[in-house]
Amino acid sequence: MADFKRFFSDGGVPINEEDMKAVFKEKVIESGSSISNNSQFSPFWRLISAFVTTPALWLLNTLIASIAPQFYLKTATGSYLDEWAANYNVIRNVGQPTIGQLEFHRLEEEQERVIVAGTAIKTLSINGIVYRVFLIDDLMFEEGVAYKSARVSSVVNDANTNLAAGYFSQIDEPGVFVDHGESWISQIGVSDETDDELRERVRLKFNTLSHYHTDGVYRSIISEFANVSPENVFFQHDAPRGPATANAYVLFPLAVPESSVLQRVNAHIRDEGHHGHGDDVMVFEMPRQSVDVVCSVFIANDVIEFERERIKVEIEQAIRAAFRENAAYTGIALTYPNSRFSFARLSGELIRLFPDLDHIEFENSDIHTEMWVPAVSSVTVNVGV
Numbered sequence: 001m002a003d004f005k006r007f008f009s010d011g012g013v014p015i016n017e018e019d020m021k022a023v024f025k026e027k028v029i030e031s032g033s034s035i036s037n038n039s040q041f042s043p044f045w046r047l048i049s050a051f052v053t054t055p056a057l058w059l060l061n062t063l064i065a066s067i068a069p070q071f072y073l074k075t076a077t078g079s080y081l082d083e084w085a086a087n088y089n090v091i092r093n094v095g096q097p098t099i100g101q102l103e104f105h106r107l108e109e110e111q112e113r114v115i116v117a118g119t120a121i122k123t124l125s126i127n128g129i130v131y132r133v134f135l136i137d138d139l140m141f142e143e144g145v146a147y148k149s150a151r152v153s154s155v156v157n158d159a160n161t162n163l164a165a166g167y168f169s170q171i172d173e174p175g176v177f178v179d180h181g182e183s184w185i186s187q188i189g190v191s192d193e194t195d196d197e198l199r200e201r202v203r204l205k206f207n208t209l210s211h212y213h214t215d216g217v218y219r220s221i222i223s224e225f226a227n228v229s230p231e232n233v234f235f236q237h238d239a240p241r242g243p244a245t246a247n248a249y250v251l252f253p254l255a256v257p258e259s260s261v262l263q264r265v266n267a268h269i270r271d272e273g274h275h276g277h278g279d280d281v282m283v284f285e286m287p288r289q290s291v292d293v294v295c296s297v298f299i300a301n302d303v304i305e306f307e308r309e310r311i312k313v314e315i316e317q318a319i320r321a322a323f324r325e326n327a328a329y330t331g332i333a334l335t336y337p338n339s340r341f342s343f344a345r346l347s348g349e350l351i352r353l354f355p356d357l358d359h360i361e362f363e364n365s366d367i368h369t370e371m372w373v374p375a376v377s378s379v380t381v382n383v384g385v
Contacts, residue, residue, distance in 0.1 A: 004068045008060065015060065020053040073202060077195050085198055088205040092198050093224075095157025098189030100180070101149050102168060104139060107175040109146040115139040115171075121152060121178050122170040123163065126317050127328040131161050133168055151186075159191045162254040164325035185257040190227045200230055218248060218269075222283055225265045226250050234286065234337055236371060244280055249371060251286040251337065254324055259285075286337060288375040291367065293319055296384040298359040308383065311354055316381045318353060322346055323376045329353065335374050341367040359384075 005015055014020045069075035076084050082092055102121060106113065117138050123131045133152040141148060152168075154161040165182045204220035215235050223230040228250055236247040250262065265283045297315055299308050321329045322341075332349050335341050343362040351357050361384070367374050 004064045007068065008064065013060065015064075017053055017057055020056055024052050073199060076199075081195055081198060085202050088202050090198070090202050090205060093190065093193040093227075095159075095190045095192040096187060096227075097157060098133065098154040098161040098185060099136075099187035100133070100152060100185040102133075102152050102178055102180045102184060104141075104148050104150060104171075105177045105179070106141055106146055107177075109141070109144055112143050113141040115141075115150075115173055115176065119171065119173065121168045123167045124170065126167075126326055127314065129328045131163060131167070133161065154189050157190060157192055159189050159253060160327040161189045162252070162257075164255045164320070167326065183256055183258055185255055186260070188227045188252070188257050188261065197229065204230055218281060221269065222248055222250060222265055225268055226252075226261060226283075228252060234371065241280060241282075246281050248281060248283045249286045249337070250283060251373060252324075254327060256285055287372040289372050290377040291323075291364070291374045292378045292380070293323075293376050294363040294380045294382075295319070296361045296363075296382045297357060298361075298384045300356045300358055303356050307356075311356055312381050312383055315350060315354060315357065315360075316379045318350055319346070319379050319381075320376060322349075323374060325376070335367075335369070337369050337371050337373055339369055341369065341374060 009015050014023050069077070070080035073081075073084050085092060104115070115135060115138070117135050119135045119139075120132045121134070131154075133154050136151045136153050139148060139150045162185060165180060165184070168180060169178050171178050201220060201223070204216045206216070218235070219230045219233045222228075222233045226233075232251040232253065234249045234251065236249065239245050240247050250265075262283055262285060269281055269283065297312065299311055303311070317326060318329045318332060320326060322332045323335055331353060333342075333345055343364050343366055347360045347362065350360055
């Protein structure tokens with residue numbers, strides 16, 4: 001954070017009560033007035049000094065804490081940052097709910113059955129959090145029909161409801177089961193844009209020097225249309241389709257949406273005449289490579305059996321969070337392309353996260369990624385003794 005107190009001090013502005021009193025005293029003497037009783041116990045001088053220095057100090061502290069930061073993109077916040085963004089034709093993004101398609105299966109199919117709009121479909125508790133989506137329309141099972149798909153929405157603007165396959169599985173309807181695959185999302189859930197996220201998009205606009213675009217400008221275009229953070233857009237520059245070509249890969253934070261999302265991004269880049277890296281830039285989903293994770297956990301001996309089972313389930317979900325299947329755990333390092341995923345680091349993070357976890361051993365070696373990220377096909381957690 002910028003030191004605005006030093007900014008005023010270097011400019012010769014007194015920044016504390018003692019300095020202000022000294023300046024005030026100096027100005028009084030310069031005006032021709034004399035101070036006959038300069039004692040610190042003088043009621044009159046203390047009163048006059050307080051009348052001047054108290055409001056001046058309040059005004060200065062307000063300038064330092066609330067007003068001066070709004071003059072700089074790095075420190076501006078709220079509506080002041082919105083004004084900064086408007087200077088670069090950037091508007092703060094309003095979030096949107098997750099919308100997708102779930103599969104419903106009922107056991108009894110002899111009669112018609114209706115599951116009304118607004119019915120909640122939930123996840124199991126993940127780190128104490130239960131995520132919910134809701135039926136958008138009534139779901140009608142005709143006589144003899146056992147399987148149907150239906151659209152659902154998270155209602156709230158939240159990126160954390162973009163969960164991977166199988167998470168939304170709980171419904172309070174007897175004899176009805178819910179399932180969904182990886183690409184169940186048609187509209188990515190997006191949280192309302194924070195100040196830091198908006199600030200980063202404004203910075204990317206600084207790259208707009210002409211109609212010929214650099215990585216920063218393409219990153220801005222792609223992140224806006226794909227509803228992902230700019231840091232989740234990666235480039236391959238070595239002419240993958242021949243001279244004057246480049247690829248951009250989008251790393252979706254959680255579940256991967258339908259392919260139509262990236263089709264819209266590619267159409268915008270193609271149809272709006274964007275150029276740079278040559279004339280051929282295409283956008284793809286970040287490739288994923290499957291991995292089976294196997295580990296043994298050693299839980300404190302004084303933990304009862306029921307609690308040990310709960311901790312085992314929570315550890316599995318935390319591991320899945322590292323591989324971008326849920327966002328319910330903080331302090332877990334995520335997978336990234338062109339990097340090393342360390343299971344030793346993950347072990348330390350899990351031990352810090354679960355106080356009753358004494359030790360954890362992974363059978364996996366560290367994963368060295370290129371332009372891809374690992375995705376778990378299975379997680380096996382064995383309880384050691």
